[in-house]
Amino acid sequence: MGDMPINPSAKAALEAAAALCEARGLQFTEVRQRLLAALWSTQQPMGAYELLHYLEQSWGRPLVPTTVYRALDFLLDLDLIARIESLNAYVPRVRRDHPLACVFFVCRQCGISAEVQDKLIEDTLLRSAADMRFLIHHTALELQGVCRQCQENGTPQNRHDATLPRARHRTLLRRYQH
Numbered sequence: 001m002g003d004m005p006i007n008p009s010a011k012a013a014l015e016a017a018a019a020l021c022e023a024r025g026l027q028f029t030e031v032r033q034r035l036l037a038a039l040w041s042t043q044q045p046m047g048a049y050e051l052l053h054y055l056e057q058s059w060g061r062p063l064v065p066t067t068v069y070r071a072l073d074f075l076l077d078l079d080l081i082a083r084i085e086s087l088n089a090y091v092p093r094v095r096r097d098h099p100l101a102c103v104f105f106v107c108r109q110c111g112i113s114a115e116v117q118d119k120l121i122e123d124t125l126l127r128s129a130a131d132m133r134f135l136i137h138h139t140a141l142e143l144q145g146v147c148r149q150c151q152e153n154g155t156p157q158n159r160h161d162a163t164l165p166r167a168r169h170r171t172l173l174r175r176y177q178h
Contacts, residue, residue: 010040013092017080026078034059035071036092039081045089045113048072084113085140091115102139107147
């Protein structure tokens with residue numbers, strides 16, 4: 001990984017991922033490391049083929065799509081990344097301690113995505129699941145609308161979008177631009 005520039009956040013995330021893999025007896029292969037580093041370094045949601053191209057360019061060698069998909073599945077299973085379903089793209093997870101509380105606010109105009117964690121949402125999901133005796137394996141909570149910047153820079157697509165309330169969550173963890 002010495003040939004890929006790593007920012008401090010990415011370095012800390014890679015070290016934490018390596019420690020997690022070691023603790024679980026899993027291999028944190030170079031492809032997995034490079035893919036996670038790429039997501040942290042670009043700071044924007046990226047699709048699998050964008051990641052494939054990015055990795056090929058930075059690594060200087062061809063890869064097959066299945067290699068990237070397997071690495072993405074591995075990182076998803078460990079909650080090191082999240083998939084923004086509506087964009088069919090991936091982002092690094094800022095915090096893994098409350099995986100059910102993660103909500104993505106996605107702007108339909110500029111594509112920016114904000115990851116928010118909210119303990120109240122997680123408690124509600126867990127309580128509802130317990131009431132139904134349902135075991136949650138995966139959540140993908142996404143809210144689509146128009147971000148504040150797009151609202152201020154132009155007319156939203158419709159009146160309903162203009163009246164979206166501001167997020168009241170205290171923990172806005174990271175913003176992504178695609």
